[in-house]
Structures are given as structure tokens and as C-alpha cells.
Amino acid sequence: MSVAATDREGDFLADAGWADARPAPLTADASARSYRRLVASTGASAILMRAPVDMTADRDSLAAFLRVGAHLCDLGLSAPGVLAADPAQGFVLLEDFGDATLARLLQADPAAAQAAYRVTVAEVLPHLARAPVPDWAARPPAAAQAAMIDLTLTLLPAPEAVTDLRPALVNALADHCPGPPVLALRDCHGDNLIWLPDRKGSARIGLLDHQDAVALPLGYDLASLLDDPRRDLPEGWRADLTDRFATALGLPLPEVEARVATLSLLRNLRILGIFHRLATQMGKPQYRAFLPRTGLLIDRAVAHPALADLRAPVAELRRQTQGWAA
Structure with missing residues (x-):
């Protein structure tokens, strides 16, 4: 990740109230998206998703992720809640469901x-x-x-x-x-x-x-x-x-x-x-x-x-x- 991208991530997390969070291990995802688990000083955890947004297909995929997730939650199912999002930059902070796949x-x-x-x-x-x-x-x-x-x-x-x-x-x-x-x-x-x-x-x-x-x-x-x-x-x-x-x-x-x-x-x-x-x-x-x-x-x-x-x-x-x- 470039310095500029790192700065944008820092700004996003600061705006979301997670500036003091520290990274914790997380199993890598096979997709083009990347994920990091963050642990706040309070002990709360969240998942930072970084999605590519360079191409129209990338942006459409991220929009679909947010749209489908909201629909599933509206049905009473458990898609990860969105704590903060900046779709233009490809950042989404998600509820952490843990690792019990x-x-x-x-x-x-x-x-x-x-x-x-x-x-x-x-x-x-x-x-x-x-x-x-x-x-x-x-x-x-x-x-x-x-x-x-x-x-x-x-x-x-x-x-x-x-x-x-x-x-x-x-x-x-x-x-x-x-x-x-x-x-x-x-x-x-x-x-x-x-x-x-x-x-x-x-x-x-x-x-x-x-x-x-x-x-x-x-x-x-x-x-x-x-x-x-x-x-x-x-x-x-x-x-x-x-x-x-x-x-x-x-x-x-x-x-x-x-x-x-x-x-x-x-x-x-x-x-x-x-x-x-x-x-x-x-x-x-x-x-x-x-x-x-x-x-x-x-x-x-x-x-x-x-x-x-x-x-x-x-x-x-x-x-x-x-x-x-x-």
C-alpha cells in the first residue's frame, strides 16, 4: 500500500473513531479485497475491508456488497453491520463476527x-x-x-x-x-x-x-x-x-x-x-x-x-x- 493510501486509511479510521486501533492477525481472503482485524483500546474489534475501486467493475462490486448486506440485515439475517464506509476510497469498517467459520x-x-x-x-x-x-x-x-x-x-x-x-x-x-x-x-x-x-x-x-x-x-x-x-x-x-x-x-x-x-x-x-x-x-x-x-x-x-x-x-x-x- 502506498504512503498516500496509508494516509487515507488513517484519515478514514480517525473519522470513524478507530484511530487508536491496533491490527490483529486475520486469515487472508482469496478475493481482490483485503481485510484487517482492528482492536480498539476498549477491547472492541472490527474488520477493516479495503476494496479495489480503480475500475467500474470494482466499484460495482463494492456497491453490491453494501446493498446485499443491508438487504440481509433488513431480513433479520446476520450480514456484518457497517460501522463506517467510504466507498469512493474503498474503505469499509465492518462488524467483527470472529473466526468460527x-x-x-x-x-x-x-x-x-x-x-x-x-x-x-x-x-x-x-x-x-x-x-x-x-x-x-x-x-x-x-x-x-x-x-x-x-x-x-x-x-x-x-x-x-x-x-x-x-x-x-x-x-x-x-x-x-x-x-x-x-x-x-x-x-x-x-x-x-x-x-x-x-x-x-x-x-x-x-x-x-x-x-x-x-x-x-x-x-x-x-x-x-x-x-x-x-x-x-x-x-x-x-x-x-x-x-x-x-x-x-x-x-x-x-x-x-x-x-x-x-x-x-x-x-x-x-x-x-x-x-x-x-x-x-x-x-x-x-x-x-x-x-x-x-x-x-x-x-x-x-x-x-x-x-x-x-x-x-x-x-x-x-x-x-x-x-x-x-
């Missing part, structure tokens, strides 16, 4: 993790599903949703061999994901969810990284949470969580299972290309380690009886991408 709980306290996952699927996601989709949320149609896999297709050695994949996905979305869309956080996984057990109801889950929220078929965030390439859930959890989600919304379990299979397939076909590009073109080879599990999640999803028409093109895609994990 669901991903960490899976490693350190499985019982607490199970409780947190259950609250997410039986309270938070149904709460979002029942709420009206805000006017500002994009509503991509099925064809645009299927186009989410285009990055992966462009990286294939012979994309012409899977030209029937996207139309088959459009058909699957129409058949197995009917009904009005709901606001989907999109990156709903263990690193972006914080356990807040001292709160009540659906507010017990802190929601991070929500700026990419759009309207998508019901169940998209459930598929994101259950079929995350970064981590395995303990045996039996996936079935239990799917059942709890279905029960909370009064939906037949087989219908929800078909939804999750369809949306998990869509999401992980996209992620396969994202992780491959990160590993090979963007200097992040650590993402190669997630590719085998991403492939297994694709295989499991397409094995669902409802997705039989997708098996041939997916098998061809998997054949062409086998070497990506090497």
Missing part, C-alpha cells in the same frame, strides 16, 4: 459444526427462500444459468464434442428446478458462514462474501453448501441436511434431491474450469488439489436418475479433463 468448526468441533449446518439449511436458506426477491437482483434465465459452464467449455481441447451439454442443462433446469427464483448468495460454503451461537434463530449464521447474490432456482445455495469441492461432510450429514431443508419448506424430498443434483452439477461444472484456470493461468497451483473432488461431485450429481440425458456429454467432458488434476 463452519469450515473451522468441522475440524475443531464437529458437534457445533453440525448444529451450525442444520441452522443454515433449516432456517437461514428457507428464510431467504420465503423473502421476496429484491428488484435490484439479476434474474438470469435458464439459458444464462447453463452458460455459467462456458469457462470450462472454452478450456476443453475439443469443446465441439460436448455441444449438446448446455441445451441438456437448460432442459434439466426446466424439468427439475421449476418455480420462481429466490435470492441465492452463490458462495454459500463453510468458509463464508460464521457460527454465532449467542444469537437467535436464523441470525445465528453470519453471512460473508455475499456481493454476487442473484436470483436463482431454489436449492442453489443448498447445493453449494453440501457439494463444496474444498471439503467433505461427515457420513450421513448430506442426507440429513437435505431432508431438513425439504421439511422446512414443505417440499417432497425426492423433488429436492433432484434439484440439488441438477444445481450441483451446474455449479461444479463451472468450478472445474475456474479451479483449472486458477491453477494453470493465475499462479495459484494449490487449486489443483481440489480438482479430483470436483470431478467426483460432478460424477455423483449426474448419476442421479433424473439426469440420465446428461450422462453422455458429461462423460465426454470428464474424459477431456482427466489430465487437469495431474
Whole structure:
């Protein structure tokens, strides 16, 4: 950070009443944004987010972060409260939810993790599903949703061999994901969810990284949470969580299972290309380690009886991408 940028940060914190705060360790974020935990002399803590604002897309992303967060808070959910903000400079001082991500709980306290996952699927996601989709949320149609896999297709050695994949996905979305869309956080996984057990109801889950929220078929965030390439859930959890989600919304379990299979397939076909590009073109080879599990999640999803028409093109895609994990 330049001297000028440091001065602007100091001015921002002084105006916010945090001039005496000292930095404390905080796990780095994988995005273009940077975060620092600050601890005031009173012992109070907050998170300073510095977002890039050099390009229009950067400024739009920050505006979306603030807009979506405010909407979630209006719904009674727990997005970090904004203590101070200077969007023009890219500074936002946020409420500190702590470090009890669901991903960490899976490693350190499985019982607490199970409780947190259950609250997410039986309270938070149904709460979002029942709420009206805000006017500002994009509503991509099925064809645009299927186009989410285009990055992966462009990286294939012979994309012409899977030209029937996207139309088959459009058909699957129409058949197995009917009904009005709901606001989907999109990156709903263990690193972006914080356990807040001292709160009540659906507010017990802190929601991070929500700026990419759009309207998508019901169940998209459930598929994101259950079929995350970064981590395995303990045996039996996936079935239990799917059942709890279905029960909370009064939906037949087989219908929800078909939804999750369809949306998990869509999401992980996209992620396969994202992780491959990160590993090979963007200097992040650590993402190669997630590719085998991403492939297994694709295989499991397409094995669902409802997705039989997708098996041939997916098998061809998997054949062409086998070497990506090497």
C-alpha cells in the first residue's frame, strides 16, 4: 500500500473513531479485497475491508456488497453491520463476527459444526427462500444459468464434442428446478458462514462474501453448501441436511434431491474450469488439489436418475479433463 493510501486509511479510521486501533492477525481472503482485524483500546474489534475501486467493475462490486448486506440485515439475517464506509476510497469498517467459520468448526468441533449446518439449511436458506426477491437482483434465465459452464467449455481441447451439454442443462433446469427464483448468495460454503451461537434463530449464521447474490432456482445455495469441492461432510450429514431443508419448506424430498443434483452439477461444472484456470493461468497451483473432488461431485450429481440425458456429454467432458488434476 502506498504512503498516500496509508494516509487515507488513517484519515478514514480517525473519522470513524478507530484511530487508536491496533491490527490483529486475520486469515487472508482469496478475493481482490483485503481485510484487517482492528482492536480498539476498549477491547472492541472490527474488520477493516479495503476494496479495489480503480475500475467500474470494482466499484460495482463494492456497491453490491453494501446493498446485499443491508438487504440481509433488513431480513433479520446476520450480514456484518457497517460501522463506517467510504466507498469512493474503498474503505469499509465492518462488524467483527470472529473466526468460527463452519469450515473451522468441522475440524475443531464437529458437534457445533453440525448444529451450525442444520441452522443454515433449516432456517437461514428457507428464510431467504420465503423473502421476496429484491428488484435490484439479476434474474438470469435458464439459458444464462447453463452458460455459467462456458469457462470450462472454452478450456476443453475439443469443446465441439460436448455441444449438446448446455441445451441438456437448460432442459434439466426446466424439468427439475421449476418455480420462481429466490435470492441465492452463490458462495454459500463453510468458509463464508460464521457460527454465532449467542444469537437467535436464523441470525445465528453470519453471512460473508455475499456481493454476487442473484436470483436463482431454489436449492442453489443448498447445493453449494453440501457439494463444496474444498471439503467433505461427515457420513450421513448430506442426507440429513437435505431432508431438513425439504421439511422446512414443505417440499417432497425426492423433488429436492433432484434439484440439488441438477444445481450441483451446474455449479461444479463451472468450478472445474475456474479451479483449472486458477491453477494453470493465475499462479495459484494449490487449486489443483481440489480438482479430483470436483470431478467426483460432478460424477455423483449426474448419476442421479433424473439426469440420465446428461450422462453422455458429461462423460465426454470428464474424459477431456482427466489430465487437469495431474
